[in-house]
Structures are given as C-alpha cells and as structure tokens.
Amino acid sequence: MLDATPRDKVYERTALVSNPCKTCQPVGALYAALGVHKTMPHSHGSQGCAAFHRMFLTRHFKEPAMASTSAFTEGASVFGGGANLKTAVRNVFDVYDADMIAVHTTCLSETIGDDLHAFISDMDIPDGKRVIYANTPSYVGSHITGFSSMAAAFIDHLAEKSGKPSGKLVVVPGYVNPGDVRELKDYLGEFGIKYTMLPDVSDVMDSPMTGTFELFPKGGTPIEEVVATGDAAYLLALGSWASAACANALKRKHDVDNRVLDTPIGVAATDEWVMALSKFASSPVPAAIEVQRGQLIDCMLDVHQYLDGKRVAIAGDPDIVIGLTAFALECGLVPAYVITGTPGGGFEERITALLEQYNLVDKCWVKSEADYFELHQRIIQQPVDLLLGPSLFKQIAKAEDIPLVRAGFPIIDRYVHPYQPIVGYRGALRLLEAMSNAILDRQDRDCNDEDLEFVM
Template sequence: MLEGTTAEIRERKALRINPAKTCQPIGAMYAALGIHKCMPHSHGSQGCCAYHRSHLTRHHKEPIVATTSSFTEGASVFGGLANLKTALENIFTIYEPDIVSVHTTCLSEVIGDDIPMIIKKSEESGIIPEGKLVIHANTPSFVGSHVTGFSAQCAAFVDYLAESTGAKKNVINLFPGWVEPADMREIKRLAEMLGVEYIMAPDTSDVLDSALEGEYQMYPDGGTTIPQLKAMGDSMATLALGPMASTLAADKLKKKCGVENKVLELPIGIGGTDAFVNAMRIAGDVTVPRELEKERGRLVDMVSDMSQYLHRKKVAIFGDPDHVTAMVKFLVEVGMEPAIVVTGTKGKKWVAKIKEICSEVNPDVEVAAFSDIHYLHQWIKGNPVDLLMGNTYGKYVAKSEKLPFVRFGFPILDRVGHRAFPLIGYTGGMRLIEKITDAFFDKRDREDADEDIELVL
C-alpha cells in the first residue's frame, strides 16, 4: 500500500506519480463510441489500442470495440499510410460500420502522418465504399489528457459532418461532456420532461450500458446518428456541458454554421441543474413542469435532512476538471468545505475558478492543476480531511489514511453503479447525498465503540 508516503512535499517539475489523468486517445475512443455504427480506429501500435480498450472495458464492464493500424518497425520508419489503407479496407469489408473515426497516438504523431491525405487517397482508390465515412482527430498522448482527447473528437464530428442548409429548426444541440451513459440518459430525460426537441452528441447510452438480450450486437441501438450530426448545423442553439470537454466543439459549430451556444458546468447538484434547466427553458421557450419542480424539492429536502452530517466536513477531491468543478460547487452548496482540489490536466483558469467557488467557505483551499494523487496524499498527511472523493485510484490513499471514500469520475474499475445510476440532475444529486452520508455512517459503524453505535442516526 502507500504507508511509505511521507508528508514532506518536494517540488517536482518533470515527474508525476500516480497522475490524475490518462491519455488523449482514450477520450477520443469514448466519444466515437457515442456515434451510431461508428468504429473507433487507433492509428498507432496494437499495444496502444489494447490498453485503451482495456481501460474502457474495465470501467464500463462492456466489451469495447475498436480497431488499430498495428504499427510495426516498418511503419515506425516509413509511415503508416499503407497500414491505415489496409486497415480501412479490412474494417469496411469485415465489420461494415457506417463511419470510421480515426484518432492518432504518440507514434503516428511523431512520424507526422497526414491523416486527411490518407483518407483522401483511400476515397480515390475505392477503399472507402460509397456512402461510408472516415473522419479523424489528432490526439497524441504526450500532450493533454483523456478530457482533451474527448474534446478533440467531438470537434471532429462538427468539422467533418455538421451542415447548414440555412433553414433553422426548433432544435437544441446538446454536447453532454464526458459523463457516464446513465448521465447522458438523464440529460435526455430532463430535455424530454421540458418538452424540448434536441440532438445530443455523443450519446453512449444504450451503447456502453446496453441490455443483455442473448445476442451480441457489435453496433447497439444507441448513439447519435450521422443524419443527426449533419443536422446540428440547422439547430437554433447549442448547450455545451463541461467547458473543457465541450467548448471546442460548440465554438466550431458556431463558426462553421452560425449556431449560437452557451457553455455550462455539468448539471450536478441543485445550482448546476438549475442552470441547465433554465438554459433549456429559455432556449426552447418552454415552461418547467411541476414534476421537475418536485424532483428539485426532494433533493432540497434530502440536503436539509442530512445537513447536520455534512456541515463543515473537509473534503479532498481529485479528477477531471469539468467533473471536479461541478462537484466542488455541489459540496459548497450543501455546506461542506473543499480542502484540496487536484486535477491532472493543465489549466490556470480552472485553478482561479475553483478558488473563486471556495472563497466564502475556505479561502485557503489548496488547488493544483497538472498534479497527481501522490501530491494529494502528501498534502492530506499534513492537513487531515474528513472525506476523499475521486476515481478508483484514490482507494489506496483512503485505505492508508482510513478515510471515507466516494468514487466518481473516470476510471472506476472496482464498482458497477456508475454506469447505471446518474450523478447528473436532481435525482443524481440525491444519489450523491446518499453516497456521501453512507460513507460517513459506514466509517462510524466500523470504528465506534460498542456503546456508541446508534441504531438510528
């Protein structure tokens, strides 16, 4: 375990220990899986693709389908043109997708492969069948993170596919950000409750949480369709959820097709969901239904009921910038106190944003971008906290420091509920309160003396 971690913090400029991120191609692969009948293709070595598929498979507990250019020493020297052309021919012959989404890796980026040129040559030679599509995103692993890879892939959907006919339709585009399939389903449910017509891209619901019905489907029923992606250029507005994951695609759509956009934080908790619902209400010119107001009321009631257990509890939290920002806002609104906030992705503006959110409850909050879980652990040793929140890799810190631990974000490799139950929206907020209070109560049940154990809290 991590009992050898010391409280002494030394400056590290070129070393990350247990980084709170992974590489860009994983994000690109996840986004591509949210397009109906799309085959994600990793342009690089077979090992890269195997790792990315494995990580997503372990998180979602679903078989992740993707192909690879399978670079060898020859491709590493002479380039991957031949490998990619052969791969595309095999993919369309064997797997019959409607679209192939190529994302690069470190090796193909260092070589300098010109992917658009290779796609063009493949079209000219008839390798890409008529009516089929190939798009690409540049996602080298030596810069950025899985979040920026997801962002680049979403922007590629717009670059290649979005079209404007000049006839605006009463439709709202939704870029959901990197969230779970259950969260994407919840975003759609909220839109439908409001009576808003929408196009959401990508959409991994019914793809990475599909039903087990006795027959394998390489391309499940879910996912955004190609006609929907093309139609995004005629929508009247775009709501982009998660600034780091969705802003790039929303801005490209505005520049390309003139669709105005509004960028919001992920709708986690009361304030975050309020902002999303209100933006949908204004954009769609609709009225918020009574049932949705009652959902909000149930969350407010639960927060009120549990406030005595949450008030001024110190929280250490790490993860992706969009996830952490929304979660920190939620913690503050329920009366908790973020003590240290860490992400593995670069972002000076993000640091300033977190400090502003925490300014009233803890102006001395420690905020670190482009950092790692090792630093978080060292800081906790000198500044005890009541709760740890983050992905599965935090379990070692939680065990070492005997902390209650609430899992959220990516990856979660040792639990299953994240793909089935949303954290988005008012119902997601209720689940979060349950998870947080359960963690506190379970710790008390484990550690309290026999005479202190309560039957009713």
C-alpha cells in the same frame, strides 16, 4: 498500503509524475467515437494503444469497447502509417461493416507527422461510408482533451447546413456516463425539446443483456443527425473542458449559437441547466422537475448536520471536479484539496471562485496538473474526513483509512455505476446519499458501544 510514500513532508517535483490524475488523449477520443452510431473508433498508432484503451474503458463500463488499430510496426514508424491506415479502413468496412470510421492519432503517428487529411483524401472510400479523424497526440492535454477533440471533429467533418432550420437543440454532454446522458435526456423530454445528443453513449456503453452481441448497439447519435447539426437552432455544451470545442466548431462552421454551462452536478449547476432549457423551449419549468429539486433540497436539509464542516478531498477530471466541488460546498462540506491532472483551462481559478462564495479559499489547496502522490503527501500532513473521486483514490483511502465515495472516471473497481447519474437533481441525490452514508458508516464503525446511535 503506499508504505514507501515519505511521511515527513511534501516533496517538490517538476519532472517525475507518480500515480497520475489523468491519462492520454486517445482513450477519450475513442470513448467519444463510441457515441456515434455504427462508428468504429480507430487508433492510428501501435497495437498497444488500442489494446490499453479498450481494456481501460471495458474495466470502467464492464461493457465491450470496440476499436480497430493501424498496428504500427517499426517499418511503418519510419515510412509513415498511410499504408496501414488504408488497409485498416478497407478491412473495417469489409469485415465489420461500419458506416463510419473515426480515426484518432497517437503520440506515435503525431511524432512522425502522419498527415491524416492527405491519407484519407487519397483513399477509395465505399459509397455511403465515411472516414473522419481527430488529432489527439498523447503528449498534449489529457483524455478529456481527446474526448473534446473528437466531439469537435464530428462537427468539423460532418455538420452541414441545408438552409432549412430544424429548430433542434444540440446537447454536448461531456465526458460522462451513459446514466448521466439518460438523465439529461429525461430533462429534455420533460421540456418536450427536440434535440440531438452528441456524442450519445447511452444504449452503447450500457446495452442490455439479450443473449445476442451487437457490434454496433442501437445507441449512438445517428450519423445523419450529426450531419444535420448545421441546421440546429442552438447548442448547449456541458463542461467547458470536454464540450466547448464542439460548441465552437459548430459556431465557426455554421454560426449556430451556443452556451457553455458547467456539467450539471449539484443544485446551482442543475438550476442553470434547467433555466437554459426553459429559455430555449420558451416554456416554464415542468412541475416534475421542480418536485425533484425540492426533494433534493429536502434531503440536503435532513442530513446537513452530518456533513457540515467535514473536510473532503476531491480529484478527477476538470468538469466533473468543478461540479463535485460546487455540490460539496452546497452540502456544507469543506473542500480541503481539489485537484485535476488535466492541464490548462483555468481550473484553479474556477475552483477558487467557487470557494470564494463560501469564504473558504484559504482552507483549500487547489492544483491542476497534480498527481495522487502529492495529494497523498498533503493528506498525510493534514487529513480529511472524506475522499470524493475515481477509483484511483482507493490506495490513499486504504493507506489513511478515509472513506471514499466514487464519482467520475475511471471507476474500475465497482459495478453498476455507469447506469446511474451524478448529474441533475436525482444525480445529486445519489451523491448525497453516498456521501452521507460513508460518513455515517464511519461514525458507526468508530464510536464506542455506548455511543452507537440507533437512530441517526
């Protein structure tokens, strides 16, 4: 596996990216749009864009990922995609009866300078229907930026202030799985907080088997709730890369205050989330949540001797990688390599600050805009005990015979994972189990017969 990768040294590259740790904005915008009820994500680009994005999301979630396309041809690329968009909007409302179309742009429509605002203003949109858009050129940012832009676009285009405060908390969960969103909702429920989750992919990308396909499953943030966010009391954004833009948009537009927290992965980040909820609700932390925390700490103590000092390589999207790195450190693991593909946002500084708390800065190579090719070359030079990240790690895991614990996006070679959280104390418990099992399984596999421990 990966036999062609040179093993003698790490080659410097500035122009060629190989085995990337990111993909393009539109897929993230499409995913975010699936989290608003009866909304059809629409890709304003070539057919291939929508085809690839739907394919990729389906491979991760093992669920349909519906989206329409402007189906650009060469003619549209020359004369602009206005006519294509107009036809598409008419057909999506007519044939598929969406309540809203959430258009995102692509490198194609951005390069030719299509003016979505002008196109949409000129359209006859049926009463009660809406068309919104986000600019998501593929040559800027990554899929995380695209998610963030679409989440902000919902606020920019829809949020209204009626003047009657709703007292609600808006929670922007970030680029996470439906299982994570459910977990976050459990916390909100424990505190009895009235909230709007935006976007909300639960009951969409984890919908049950009933024998009937629903083009628009029952989940997704109701559009009227998105509109009402202007009346909200406060907003909590989880993960600054994926969610801060949405928070800023609501502050700018309707002066709703916010706080941007880390994605609550691991003990400290979940503590922050819990305390933020406690503060918002002006109520003490419910006993049930404290029990969950205690159970997590109990298990971390139980298993710490197997994790302490083990070297781990962590890759994926910034918000998730920050969370995974923090939790790895809490468990006594030594992050040896930490990368993301997404550019910008001070990723390296954030990771370095985490490492500083444990005096591990010089033990770790941290890089944003990195790719798996370089990470592999570095692992060849100085191996690790564990890989933590998406399926894209799989080849390195096989090539170097290192156990892989899957977390983040995309996980395209395993099932069930989108239903399970990695956020919150229970999510951390799940990660702890997966990481310790991987290391213990490896010990069992590699040890001599006389060293096989019946009890561990």
